Amino acid sequence: MTALFNFESLLLVILLVICTCTYARATxxxxxDRNKEGFLGIFFKFxxxxExxxxxxxxxxxxxxxRIMLKA
Incomplete structure (x- = not known):
């Protein structure tokens, strides 16, 4: 099942994207910052x-x- 159809997996992907974008912006x-608008602006928003x-x-x-550790 893909992450789009499983709500828990979708939340995990969103959390990982938020953490990755925040780390990339810090480093x-x-x-x-150069992509504040348009399609790539979503990474700036994440x-x-x-932050x-x-x-x-x-x-x-x-x-x-x-949750993942207890699930396995």
């Missing part, structure tokens, strides 16, 4: 979500990690 800001809501994103990652 190489020019890579994310990076902003990761501004970092405690909530961190809690969501920990909860998702425990």
């Amino acid at each position: 190489a800001p020019g890579l994310i 990076a902003r979500i990761g 501004r809501l970092s405690p909530y994103v961190a809690v969501a990652c920990v909860v998702m990690g425990f």
Whole structure:
């Protein structure tokens, strides 16, 4: 089953994209900041979500990690 049809997998993919974009913006800001508009602007928005809501994103990652460990 693909991540688009499984809600838990979709949430995991979104969390990973948020964390990746935030890390990429912290290490190489020019890579994310030059694409603020258009289709690639979604990565800039994910990076902003990761920066501004970092405690909530961190809690969501920990909860998702425990959920995956207990599921297996």
